[in-house]
Amino acid sequence: MARAHPSLEELRKLGAQVADAAARARGIHELKFAPEGSPAAGGPPDDSIAGEKYGTGADGRVLGTHEDWSRLRLGYAWIPELFVSLAGPEPGHLDGLIETMESAWKALYDRDSGADPVGTHIRQAESHLSGWSGVAAETFRTNFLHKIPDSVKSQAQLAFMLQHAALADQDVWVETRLNLKDLAEKTTTALESLDDCGGTDSLITILTVIGIVVSVVALWEVAAVACTIVASSVAAASLVADKAGESAVEAEVAGDTVETVLQNMVNATDVLRSQIYWSERKITDALRENLDLVHDTTHFHGATSTHDAFLPPRPALVGESMIPSIIRNDFRPG
Numbered sequence: 001m002a003r004a005h006p007s008l009e010e011l012r013k014l015g016a017q018v019a020d021a022a023a024r025a026r027g028i029h030e031l032k033f034a035p036e037g038s039p040a041a042g043g044p045p046d047d048s049i050a051g052e053k054y055g056t057g058a059d060g061r062v063l064g065t066h067e068d069w070s071r072l073r074l075g076y077a078w079i080p081e082l083f084v085s086l087a088g089p090e091p092g093h094l095d096g097l098i099e100t101m102e103s104a105w106k107a108l109y110d111r112d113s114g115a116d117p118v119g120t121h122i123r124q125a126e127s128h129l130s131g132w133s134g135v136a137a138e139t140f141r142t143n144f145l146h147k148i149p150d151s152v153k154s155q156a157q158l159a160f161m162l163q164h165a166a167l168a169d170q171d172v173w174v175e176t177r178l179n180l181k182d183l184a185e186k187t188t189t190a191l192e193s194l195d196d197c198g199g200t201d202s203l204i205t206i207l208t209v210i211g212i213v214v215s216v217v218a219l220w221e222v223a224a225v226a227c228t229i230v231a232s233s234v235a236a237a238s239l240v241a242d243k244a245g246e247s248a249v250e251a252e253v254a255g256d257t258v259e260t261v262l263q264n265m266v267n268a269t270d271v272l273r274s275q276i277y278w279s280e281r282k283i284t285d286a287l288r289e290n291l292d293l294v295h296d297t298t299h300f301h302g303a304t305s306t307h308d309a310f311l312p313p314r315p316a317l318v319g320e321s322m323i324p325s326i327i328r329n330d331f332r333p334g
Helices: 008-030 066-074 078-085 091-108 117-128 135-143 145-192 209-224 232-246 258-296 325-331
Strands: 204-207 249-252
Touching (some): 008 066, 008 078, 145 209, 204 258, 249 258
16 A cells, blocks of 8 residues: 555645745735735825835735735746646555555465465476376476476566566655655745745755655565576666665755745755656666566576566477467467
8 A cells, every 4th residue: 555645636735825825925025915805905005004014006006905916826826736747646546556466476476485386286286297207298397397387486576576666656656745745835834934034044845756766676676686586686786876875855945035935946846856757767777677687587497588488388289280370379489
């Protein structure tokens, strides 16, 4: 199950809070709008009531009418969509794939417990053939029966790799959403802290998407050592080292004006977008390099081609040459 994370709707609401805080800070502290509903809004400046307290527009009227506030808020309508646009896919949608791949490799070859269900069946089958001898019997055992367990272990390795790639991708988007939530909350705090004398001294948000992928790929590397094709750990290790020094980035949010605070927020989202890109690339590279290593080890158990490492050869059928190739290829690797 994916870790707890904000939904798209929650991120949209957090973005709306940022937009509302920006409008209020801009209107009240920088443009000197009268509060919404104030009787002074839209009227002539009155020194005893509003002349020195509220700003005035080009028409000389006190700013702060409903129309003034609506126009001001419209200028910040892009903020909620910025947070939603970076949220990515729903992380929980990967739960099914992760659970299916885990069930698959455990059913084929459980590297954790050492359970080998297929190998057990093969050994049972071989015991029933103990009375069969001769060239045909030995050929059957050597070229077919004995190769099935190794092919199944290779299949389990692929399922294991896919499970952990999906886990890494899920954590990318969980961490992205948690980073966005923290950024929205701290930006709102920075905007609400603005007054006539400026805002807070410092508000730091920590962007950690790359860090979470580094840890997930590292777990993948350790687990892969126990798998049949141990060479896959080499690729994972090199990828962990690639960006281990960039596991987290600090981004300043605070500022002394609304524009500065929002620019800092946008800068932080640019960094986050870059982290997402590199994290997704890291997962893709890990998959590619692991699959390349799997390809390089196809001769590990005497396989003569890539698919032979994953699909065991079948015994030749009597009259097989008479079967159309399009049908034969459906049932037996060529």
